[in-house]
Amino acid sequence: MKFLKELVHYFRFSRKTPEKEKEIVFYAEHRDYYPNFEGIIRQLLEEYQQPFCYITSDSKDPVFQQSNPKMKVFYIDKLLPFFMLSIKSKVFIMTLTDLNRYHLKRSLHPVHYVYVFHSLVSTHMMYRLGAFDHYDSILCTGPHHIRELREHEKKYQLPAKTLIEAGYYRLERIHARYREQVIEKKDVSPGKTTILVAPSWGKDNVIESCGEKLVEVLLENGYEVIVRPHPETWRRSPGIVRALESKFKDQPCFFLERSVATDDSLLKADILISDCSGVALEYAFGTERPVIFLEVPYKIQNDKYRELGIEPLELSLMSKIGVKASPKNPDALPELIESLIKNKTKYKEQIIKQRQENVFAFNRSSIVSARHVMDMVRSHP
Numbered sequence: 376m377k378f379l380k381e382l383v384h385y386f387r388f389s390r391k392t393p394e395k396e397k398e399i400v401f402y403a404e405h406r407d408y409y410p411n412f413e414g415i416i417r418q419l420l421e422e423y424q425q426p427f428c429y430i431t432s433d434s435k436d437p438v439f440q441q442s443n444p445k446m447k448v449f450y451i452d453k454l455l456p457f458f459m460l461s462i463k464s465k466v467f468i469m470t471l472t473d474l475n476r477y478h479l480k481r482s483l484h485p486v487h488y489v490y491v492f493h494s495l496v497s498t499h500m501m502y503r504l505g506a507f508d509h510y511d512s513i514l515c516t517g518p519h520h521i522r523e524l525r526e527h528e529k530k531y532q533l534p535a536k537t538l539i540e541a542g543y544y545r546l547e548r549i550h551a552r553y554r555e556q557v558i559e560k561k562d563v564s565p566g567k568t569t570i571l572v573a574p575s576w577g578k579d580n581v582i583e584s585c586g587e588k589l590v591e592v593l594l595e596n597g598y599e600v601i602v603r604p605h606p607e608t609w610r611r612s613p614g615i616v617r618a619l620e621s622k623f624k625d626q627p628c629f630f631l632e633r634s635v636a637t638d639d640s641l642l643k644a645d646i647l648i649s650d651c652s653g654v655a656l657e658y659a660f661g662t663e664r665p666v667i668f669l670e671v672p673y674k675i676q677n678d679k680y681r682e683l684g685i686e687p688l689e690l691s692l693m694s695k696i697g698v699k700a701s702p703k704n705p706d707a708l709p710e711l712i713e714s715l716i717k718n719k720t721k722y723k724e725q726i727i728k729q730r731q732e733n734v735f736a737f738n739r740s741s742i743v744s745a746r747h748v749m750d751m752v753r754s755h756p
Contacts, residue, residue, distance in 0.1 A: 377434050377452070384449040385458065388428065396447055398752050399427035400464040404471050406436040407634060411470050411493045414544030414741030415748065420445055422742075423749055430458075455479065462486060465755035466748055472502055475509035487511045487751045491744070494653030495543055495660070495734070497687035498523045500673065500680040501575075501651070508533060512751065514541035514744050517733045519688045526683050539747050542740030549638045549661030550738075556642055557662070566599070567628065570712065571644030573603035575652035579672045580605070585702040586619055589648070589669075594626055596709040601640045603632040605652065646712050647697075650674075651689045659696040660730040665715045665722040666697035667708065688733065696726050 419425040426445040432452040451458050456478050463484045470493045475481045490510040521538050574581035593600045623629040641658050648667045649655040655666045736743045
């Protein structure tokens, strides 16, 4: 049935959709990536009245429920490699890395490819070497992205891409809700201290290396605990997540979050426990609260990252937006949590300073990004 649906959607896109409505195409691997496009999409619809197409490889993506006639949604999955080779759009917007390096190739036609980051982390440790080489424009979230990408181009003698000081919409969305619910005191109901456990994915991440003992200690010390596995952990290690759920499902203060599409747990948590995951930066910069970084092995996708001579942002900021802790001694965490909460004002000041220094166009990212997309459409031959 899925493939039949896909065939129908492919035919509708290629034969029934006017060329004007296909000038801009977004592609999302699954439903969790829509929030990264949301700001640009809203700006295109409201400011520019610009029609476009949204391709998703998730047959149950909630985006199918949208009702704006200028936004046409299509399900393409198995046919995606052929679809991308043949597409004739002016601008193709993705948050999926490694274009043209594996099965997803650039079009045979002159398409301008724009990359949208789905994380604030650096480009050279947690992504594969060359992950961004085949994009034409990159919407950079902060100065670190421009430094890293330019140094990479220099080192490997690559053509210079168009790098836009675009910022990061998802961070702005988190911060806007934080201001509404916390700063403006619209949500002042007292309750238990809430700890969010939200690490990166990969071998030896927090959930896989010490998740069970960590949750046990937090619950025993009276905290409400939310575990938010990375989407890749759900895909690659579902058994570990299910085992965690099975052990604690009867605990009234334990909650397992199954999707990262919403920001509710980030807003609710008093403290985040993570590793070098991008969510740590989103949480700290979005809610202005500190992070406990458990020192598990880093997720390294590029063994040559040190050759660039630039420390990844996610490592350099650890001691500035929180504290490091050993995963081997979870019994020490409650005391550390209380210390961070006691000193939350100091950490808030530090975090705001780091956000100002490391994030472009704060609260203006959608304007900057949509303007660039429209400029590319207008300049396309």
